[in-house]
Amino acid sequence: MTRLRHLLCFAVLIFSSLVTAQCPHAASGLVRWSVASTWPNNVVPAAGASVTISGKKILLDVSPPALAGVTINGNGALIWNDTAGLELRAGYVLIENTGTFQIGSPTCLFTKKATISLTGTLQSPSISGFGNKFLGVAAGGTLEMHGKLNGPAYTFLSKTVTTTSIYQANPNGGRGLNVAAFNHATGQFISSGIYDTYLNATRSDAFADYINALPAGTLVNLISVDEASNKLTEKAKLAIESLGSNLVRTMTYRAGFALLGVKGSAKGTAVEVMVPEAQRPTPIISRSFTLASSANPAYKSMVMTAQSQAWTRVQTASYQGDPILTVASSSVKAEWAIGTQLVVGSSDSSWDHSEAVTVVNCGTACANNQIQVTPPLKWTHWGAIEHGVDERAEVASLTRNIVVQGIMDAANPADKHGMHTKFLRGFKNVHIQGVEFYNGGQAHTVGQYPVHWHMNGNVDALGNYTQPTYLKNSSVHRTFARCVTIHGTSGVTVANNVAYNSSGHCYFLEDGAEQRNILDGNLGILTRHGTLLLSDKSVQDCQAMGVTDTALCNAPSTFWVTHPNNVMTNNIASGSVDTGIWIILPEHPLGLSKSGGANVWNRYTPLGTFKGNKAHSCANTGFRLDDGIIDDPANPLRDNGVTGARYRPHAIYSPSPDMASPRVEALIDSLTIHHCRAGSWIRGGQIAFNNYASADNIVGVTLASEGTNPNDPGSFQTLKNSVLVGVTANSDWRVDLRTPISGFQVYDGPLVIHNVTFYKFLSNQYHNVSAIGLLLHNNWQNSVLTNITKIRYGDSTSLRVDFGVPSLSEYGNEDGMLNNVLHDIDGSVIGDSSRAGSWIVSPAPIHTINSCQFVPRWSASICPASLRYGQLYIENQNTSGTAYGCDVTQSTCNDGIIIIRDDKSTAPLILRGIPNGPPSTQFQ
Numbered sequence: 001m002t003r004l005r006h007l008l009c010f011a012v013l014i015f016s017s018l019v020t021a022q023c024p025h026a027a028s029g030l031v032r033w034s035v036a037s038t039w040p041n042n043v044v045p046a047a048g049a050s051v052t053i054s055g056k057k058i059l060l061d062v063s064p065p066a067l068a069g070v071t072i073n074g075n076g077a078l079i080w081n082d083t084a085g086l087e088l089r090a091g092y093v094l095i096e097n098t099g100t101f102q103i104g105s106p107t108c109l110f111t112k113k114a115t116i117s118l119t120g121t122l123q124s125p126s127i128s129g130f131g132n133k134f135l136g137v138a139a140g141g142t143l144e145m146h147g148k149l150n151g152p153a154y155t156f157l158s159k160t161v162t163t164t165s166i167y168q169a170n171p172n173g174g175r176g177l178n179v180a181a182f183n184h185a186t187g188q189f190i191s192s193g194i195y196d197t198y199l200n201a202t203r204s205d206a207f208a209d210y211i212n213a214l215p216a217g218t219l220v221n222l223i224s225v226d227e228a229s230n231k232l233t234e235k236a237k238l239a240i241e242s243l244g245s246n247l248v249r250t251m252t253y254r255a256g257f258a259l260l261g262v263k264g265s266a267k268g269t270a271v272e273v274m275v276p277e278a279q280r281p282t283p284i285i286s287r288s289f290t291l292a293s294s295a296n297p298a299y300k301s302m303v304m305t306a307q308s309q310a311w312t313r314v315q316t317a318s319y320q321g322d323p324i325l326t327v328a329s330s331s332v333k334a335e336w337a338i339g340t341q342l343v344v345g346s347s348d349s350s351w352d353h354s355e356a357v358t359v360v361n362c363g364t365a366c367a368n369n370q371i372q373v374t375p376p377l378k379w380t381h382w383g384a385i386e387h388g389v390d391e392r393a394e395v396a397s398l399t400r401n402i403v404v405q406g407i408m409d410a411a412n413p414a415d416k417h418g419m420h421t422k423f424l425r426g427f428k429n430v431h432i433q434g435v436e437f438y439n440g441g442q443a444h445t446v447g448q449y450p451v452h453w454h455m456n457g458n459v460d461a462l463g464n465y466t467q468p469t470y471l472k473n474s475s476v477h478r479t480f481a482r483c484v485t486i487h488g489t490s491g492v493t494v495a496n497n498v499a500y501n502s503s504g505h506c507y508f509l510e511d512g513a514e515q516r517n518i519l520d521g522n523l524g525i526l527t528r529h530g531t532l533l534l535s536d537k538s539v540q541d542c543q544a545m546g547v548t549d550t551a552l553c554n555a556p557s558t559f560w561v562t563h564p565n566n567v568m569t570n571n572i573a574s575g576s577v578d579t580g581i582w583i584i585l586p587e588h589p590l591g592l593s594k595s596g597g598a599n600v601w602n603r604y605t606p607l608g609t610f611k612g613n614k615a616h617s618c619a620n621t622g623f624r625l626d627d628g629i630i631d632d633p634a635n636p637l638r639d640n641g642v643t644g645a646r647y648r649p650h651a652i653y654s655p656s657p658d659m660a661s662p663r664v665e666a667l668i669d670s671l672t673i674h675h676c677r678a679g680s681w682i683r684g685g686q687i688a689f690n691n692y693a694s695a696d697n698i699v700g701v702t703l704a705s706e707g708t709n710p711n712d713p714g715s716f717q718t719l720k721n722s723v724l725v726g727v728t729a730n731s732d733w734r735v736d737l738r739t740p741i742s743g744f745q746v747y748d749g750p751l752v753i754h755n756v757t758f759y760k761f762l763s764n765q766y767h768n769v770s771a772i773g774l775l776l777h778n779n780w781q782n783s784v785l786t787n788i789t790k791i792r793y794g795d796s797t798s799l800r801v802d803f804g805v806p807s808l809s810e811y812g813n814e815d816g817m818l819n820n821v822l823h824d825i826d827g828s829v830i831g832d833s834s835r836a837g838s839w840i841v842s843p844a845p846i847h848t849i850n851s852c853q854f855v856p857r858w859s860a861s862i863c864p865a866s867l868r869y870g871q872l873y874i875e876n877q878n879t880s881g882t883a884y885g886c887d888v889t890q891s892t893c894n895d896g897i898i899i900i901r902d903d904k905s906t907a908p909l910i911l912r913g914i915p916n917g918p919p920s921t922q923f924q
Contacts, residue, residue: 023108030059072099084112095141104146118419139426147402147434149473151335154396157383159326163318173225173313182219187302198227211239216264224257244270256308260287281309303378320376345394345574346617347382389695406439416443416480433472441481449482453489460491504530505560512562513593524558527576534641552641557582573615580615590631604657607666614672622673626683647684688718695725700743726761742773749783759794770802778816784869791828804859837865845907
């Protein structure tokens with residue numbers, strides 16, 4: 001027995017020494033920062049010093065005073081000790097010329113708390129190539145930071161967290177002030193009213209009487225609709241000030257105004273917003289209130305929201321949800337410690353409904369897959385999968401034990417000059433995992449981002465890197481410019497990271513020279529407008545700088561990808577002010593990568609692996625593969641703006657594209673999109689969706705061809721083996737009937753639609769809902785080669801096809817709205833295999849014969865398989881003297897081309913052509 005104990009002890013000692021040898025802080029030859037003999041003149045660096053570490057390997061064993069900066073070079077190293085709570089505070093940390101900065105290692109993950117705090121302002125001194133307030137790696141430098149991730153980087157709700165609605169106003173409000181009142185103790189709805197303060201002072205005073213009659217402490221939700229200032233009396237203004245308003249006297253004509261207040265409160269205490277007419281709608285504002293005696297003890301608080309739009313409104317009140325979250329991961333109770341910062345992603349149609357919370361002690365009330373958080377959630381967050389479409393909200397951890405943070409100016413709330421990292425060409429090693437980047441990016445300086453590979457060329461095996469660079473298991477949050485930038489660099493791995501609350505394009509491949517990068521399993525939540533590029537900026541910011549063509553702007557995307565030859569797998573874009581994932585291709589690399597990029601043809605290069613990605617809760621588009629980037633550095637009113645382009649991948653694409661070489665299919669595999677206005681929009685040559693899943697989008701998917709007069713003839717766009725769901729139990733779209741919802745939107749083509757199942761396309765009080773609908777504002781007839789097979793309809797799909805045009809002046813005059821043809825190869829669209837080969841066409845007389853069956857509900861005709869349809873394209877290449885064509889808003893126009901069938905001479909087809917304003921040059 002004694003011998004066995006000795007053997008066990010010996011084995012443990014050997015194992016312990018091996019582990020210790022792998023940890024950098026336990027290496028031999030280290031000298032301590034705290035020891036005077038480590039430093040020149042035996043003086044430990046004092047506050048404000050600029051420290052250079054060269055020729056020594058120093059162990060950081062204390063938290064130094066705030067330093068001007070730290071430079072590590074000449075075989076010097078700064079190694080973080082295994083001591084909890086150490087902080088290095090400095091204006092910069094520069095690693096260069098065989099210098100090393102190291103916290104932990106891949107085989108010895110750092111488990112204590114380590115903080116790097118970077119200081120400075122926009123006016124602080126700069127270092128060439130880096131600027132200020134940075135952690136930078138120059139040629140020959142090594143950066144190794146390896147923190148231990150506790151629990152998953154993110155998981156998903158497995159149980160919906162609900163907020164029980166107390167009040168939801170009809171979206172179509174009345175002109176003037178719209179008000180609703182609630183009991184502060186119970187949250188119960190009291191009453192509401194609409195007062196036309198534009199029309200007359202009497203209604204304005206009536207509004208004041210309503211407010212003045214409310215008991216003190218009443219909660220009030222107030223917004224303006226259309227115009228509310230014209231006859232707003234002093235009595236009404238005083239009543240609004242009694243709710244805590246400090247802005248009511250700044251209201252101008254047709255300004256947007258929203259307020260959440262408490263009757264009897266002091267001025268300035270309300271949550272309110274006021275914007276001029278040109279900037280409507282207002283942001284959505286929200287405010288939580290603690291309830292003293294809720295009828296349901298599960299509800300301890302309520303939340304109100306408000307938004308003033310032009311003619312519609314958002315006014316809601318809800319009880320707040322259960323603070324215990326049930327998630328898919330099985331052991332988060334043990335893994336996410338008390339104090340861990342989390343973010344719960346939006347799972348509805350509002351891009352900004354994500355919520356930051358903190359883990360608190362749950363005791364025995366939580367199972368292993370549950371955590372308790374504070375504050376309670378304001379919004380409903382979904383925790384279910386319906387018909388195979390995963391709409392579960394993400395629950396992500398922002399906390400890491402290694403923190404790199406920017407120290408902000410507490411006296412200046414508008415300070416947006418955060419920390420940044422930059423890794424320059426020739427670095428020896430950069431490996432980062434388990435690190436939290438906070439207060440990062442510099443809003444007014446191009447090139448200063450939280451994590452940034454800058455013009456490194458090849459950093460994988462092609463660049464002779466035996467250990468390719470990576471960022472893994474990390475978090476980036478509260479950023480002022482981007483999240484992770486790969487610029488002029490190929491071969492980076494970015495995997496399993498969380499980014500939250502960022503400005504501008506978040507995961508950003510900058511110039512179009514970036515190839516072979518691997519983006520896998522990354523999550524981006526809450527992407528806002530940025531300040532640096534036209535494509536980042538809001539329309540208002542572009543107009544303020546003099547941009548007249550605002551189509552160049554307003555395109556911030558959670559993932560912005562400018563070269564197709566990259567790997568994108570299992571990434572999630574959760575909540576973007578515009579687009580979730582955008583593959584946008586310049587013709588050649590631009591910016592700093594332009595030199596030497598003439599043989600790189602981005603728009604002809606085959607797509608790399610794109611599989612398992614997801615986007616949701618985007619104000620505009622979930623996934624977009626279309627457009628290009630303007631390269632015009634001499635003109636800041638156009639440079640880096642969005643412009644039209646076409647993607648046509650071919651086998652031979654360099655040094656110049658060979659359009660005669662085989663087309664290469666671009667495969668979009670297993671993509672999920674939900675709660676976006678446009679689910680997916682793609683334009684180009686041979687592009688295919690496989691295993692696509694869409695739900696609760698205004699439009700599920702639109703496939704656009706490479707061109708109307710194709711430069712890539714014979715190419716098809718394909719949708720196969722996919723599921724499209726119209727309206728789930730989680731749907732919250734509230735748009736009026738002139739905005740129809742459709743699963744698949746018919747556009748130009750040619751298209752192949754095969755093995756697609758539609759569920760729950762059921763019209764409701766808010767909108768027409770159809771499985772197959774039309775692209776509105778469409779000038780182009782869809783191709784007669786478009787064919788559809790193996791369509792299925794699941795539960796509650798009442799409208800299969802909708803070729804109807806909303807009865808509004810802005811629709812109906814364009815040629816493409818009147819000329820649509822679908823070939824139902826096997827009769828599955830109609831639902832009758834005996835009618836296989838039938839044609840579903842727009843009901844214009846020129847398209848039909850007597851044996852066609854008009855289906856009023858579809859606004860379409862079903863014509864027999866025996867018919868044959870062709871497509872006519874006419875291009876007027878000499879427009880001199882041409883007067884035909886018209887603008888769709890004009891009541892009279894010069895007719896373009898008139899087509900008359902011999903047997904229906906009284907019902908001609910008139911093609912207006914494109915452009916809509918004369919002279920028109922293209923007709924089809």
